Amino acid sequence: MYGFVIRDAFSSPHPLHQFLTTQNVDTLSIQAILCNPHQQVSADTIRLLPSLSIIVTTSTGTDHIDLSECSRCGVQVVTVGGGQFAEDVADMAVGLLINVLWKISAADQHVRNRGPSRSWSFSLGCKLGGKRVGIVGLGRIGGEVAKRLEAFDCKIMYHSRNRRPNVLYPFYSDVVELASNSDVLVLCCPLNEQTRHIINREVMLALGKTGVLVNVGRGALIDEKELVRCLMEGEISGAGLDVFENEPNVPKEFTALDNVVLSPHAGSLTLECFTDGCELVARSLEAFFSSKLPSTAVVDD
Amino acid sequence: MYGFVIRDAFSSPHPLHQFLTTQNVDTLSIQAILCNPHQQVSADTIRLLPSLSIIVTTSTGTDHIDLSECSRCGVQVVTVGGGQFAEDVADMAVGLLINVLWKISAADQHVRNRGPSRSWSFSLGCKLGGKRVGIVGLGRIGGEVAKRLEAFDCKIMYHSRNRRPNVLYPFYSDVVELASNSDVLVLCCPLNEQTRHIINREVMLALGKTGVLVNVGRGALIDEKELVRCLMEGEISGAGLDVFENEPNVPKEFTALDNVVLSPHAGSLTLECFTDGCELVARSLEAFFSSKLPSTAVVDD
Known part of the structure; x- marks a missing residue:
């Protein structure tokens, strides 16, 4: 047939x-x-x-x-x-970002595990509106992320191989400079020899102690060993990860941290x-x- | 002083x-x-x-x-x-909605608990784009939710006491009718004698087996006992709840369900x-x- x-x-x-x-x-x-x-x-x-x-x-x-x-x-x-994948992955990026800022998954576990009638302890969330969001890779997915986060009154900026024509968001040719001007970095670029470990320790230190990383691209865009260190040492505030460097392996250190949200490469599923x-x-x-x-x-x- | x-x-x-x-x-x-x-x-x-x-x-x-x-x-x-509260609560509503549709918190637990190098099982998420979202209470919070979800290409409709002037979204004076025309209901209205248990079993059955409820208003907007039944029986697909009927009590049945996301009334925190x-x-x-x-x-x- x-x-x-x-x-x-x-x-x-x-x-x-x-x-x-x-x-x-x-x-x-x-x-x-x-x-x-x-x-x-x-x-x-x-x-x-x-x-x-x-x-x-x-x-x-x-x-x-x-x-x-x-x-x-x-x-x-x-x-x-195609376009439809891009929309779904962008939805996942925004979902992970809100989840990290508001600690939704950690709070969900708190409510489940504290017993049904015990009082609950709060941890304050972190406002999304007004955040400076640096998008690494402003292709289809990055564009959809930008469109969504504009509705939350975020300030969008980006890095890509070249400045994109007809795009008004501020462009940074240097990722470290983008990170030092951003509260959040969202990784949406393809993985290749130029982008492997594009997010290294220097970039994370530039993002800073209140900074958040979201990765819906490929795991190896980030130097994962350094990400573990930076999260454990408080050099960045949190991370939402749909992808990992050696899938399905996830560094065991992540599973003990409540400032990361771990998703099994489900962004287009x-x-x-x-x-x-x-x-x-x-x-x-x-x-x-x-x-x-x-x-x-x-x-x- | x-x-x-x-x-x-x-x-x-x-x-x-x-x-x-x-x-x-x-x-x-x-x-x-x-x-x-x-x-x-x-x-x-x-x-x-x-x-x-x-x-x-x-x-x-x-x-x-x-x-x-x-x-x-x-x-x-x-x-x-005021306005700032409204934006934060709206962010929480969108975060809960994406979390429920994509099962982010359940997946996070799966990745953490399966062991670091075991293969992962997927459950397919549910697309946000194109979803018909019924907003119950189109005040400040409801308006901010609508603005955000439009950027995800959702179709917005609403119920409130009266049709709002200068609002183009379809208006339903009847909540059951709104529910039967919606894939998602987001509750943003104040609690009063008119709105207590506005979401009862009839509304949930009208929302249907693939429907999702998000509540960032007050717990008693929903008949919580019926919500537990509907979730356990699969009469609706899932729920994202920032509020509960008898806070800080949370029905113990919720804690065993992976199609709910539980948040400790943190929407403006x-x-x-x-x-x-x-x-x-x-x-x-x-x-x-x-x-x-x-x-x-x-x-x-």
């Missing part, structure tokens, strides 16, 4: 490369890979599949795919991230987005295979 | 009325009460204090004060709730608001006493 045969790597306990080399898969026949951002598609994997022509990822980011090898081998990479994403994946694969003979796709998602 | 003597009822383990009658307080001399929304100022208390002329409450709501007795005895009631509130309280009391001889105020906050 679909014109292709699926080999389900996702149900296998093995990583993709090991699945392909040990599970009796006919590697010569595989023309497509469907993956999510948690699976690495390495140069080795790509070289293992001489018929590979397309990789479809259920994400906006492509940092889990070796793009230079794809380019060298003529493999097309399709992402399903709405029911609506999932359904739309599935349709987009199906359409991409059907379009690809409709002009071909029946063949094989690896589903690693 | 301030022209008045303070009797600190807040540090006493007794409720206000008992404090006044048992702790050797000269009730004849008391001219002012400073209270918060957690303390009842009953008709009995007011009648106990023949010199009482002013009650200052650190809240927007006055449902903890017997207003008809105040009116009868010529006691002035001053609230410190930002550091900035607290500081501003203190100043306003001090100014109110100073203005009152500046034209009088040294006298006594009861601080119950």
Whole structure:
């Protein structure tokens, strides 16, 4: 019916490369890979599949795919991230920010654990209105974050590779300078060699003791070891994290801190987005295979 | 210096009325009460204090004060709730809503409790964009909620005592009708005899199985027993609650549910608001006493 045969790597306990080399898969026949951002598609994997022509990822980011090898081998990479993903991720960023400022998750635990009729202790929240919010990466997601936070009367500024035309928010070419002028940093940029650990200790110290970090981009945008130190030492005030450097590993120090909110890379996992994403994946694969003979796709998602 | 003597009822383990009658307080001399929304100022208390002329409450709501007795005895009631309170409470409402839709607090607990390197299980969030949000009470707080949620591309509609002039959002004179046309209800109205239990079982059934309730008004706006039933039976999808019917009591059934987010009436407790509130309280009391001889105020906050 679909014109292709699926080999389900996702149900296998093995990583993709090991699945392909040990599970009796006919590697010569595989023309497509469907993956999510948690699976690495390495140069080795790509070289293992001489018929590979397309990789479809259920994400906006492509940092889990070796793009230079794809380019060298003529493999097309399709992402399903679009405007709708951006809106959902921006919602998550605002949700995490309010949660950290108001300590909503910590308070929820306090109310649950203190016993139903004991008095409650308050910790004062921190006002969102008037906050200076520095957005790192003013692409689709960053733009949606800015639009939302303007409605809360935040002052928006940004850093990106280049000043964006027709954008009136103050631009900082230097991230340290952006941080020292911001109360909050929201990370929305893609991960690449230029942005890996773009948030290092110097940036966090510039953000300062009342500063808050929100990361809905990729974990490795932040030097996570330094983030742990800065949070524990009070060099920054709090963090809302949807992504981590070595997912699904989360530094165990985080779990003891009540000034962080930890989210399992769920920023684009709405029911609506999932359904739309599935349709987009199906359409991409059907379009690809409709002009071909029946063949094989690896589903690693 | 301030022209008045303070009797600190807040540090006493007794409720206000008992404090006044048992702790050797000269009730004849008391001219002012400073209270918060957690303390009842009953008709009995007011009648106990023949010199009482002013009650200052650190809240927007006055449902903890017997207003008809105040009116009868010529006691002035001053609230410190203003525009700034409204913004903070609106931020809290949006934070609770995103938290419930995305299950942020439940996910945070999942990440903390599953062990640092175990895989994580996802539950899909629910998109905020496009949601039909019914606001019950389009006063200052409701207006700020509407402004924020418009930036998330929500469709706003509302119920209030009367249709508001110059407001273009659809108006529903009937709350059941509003609920049946909404995906989310946000409660922002004051508590009075007309609004007590305005959200009853019929309204919740009209909101429906995918519906979400957010309450930043007063706990007794909702029939809390019915809310517990509806949440446990899946008649509505979730709730974000900053207020409860018998604070600080929280129904113990809530603490076992992961589709509710529980906040300890913290919606206006930002550091900035607290500081501003203190100043306003001090100014109110100073203005009152500046034209009088040294006298006594009861601080119950």
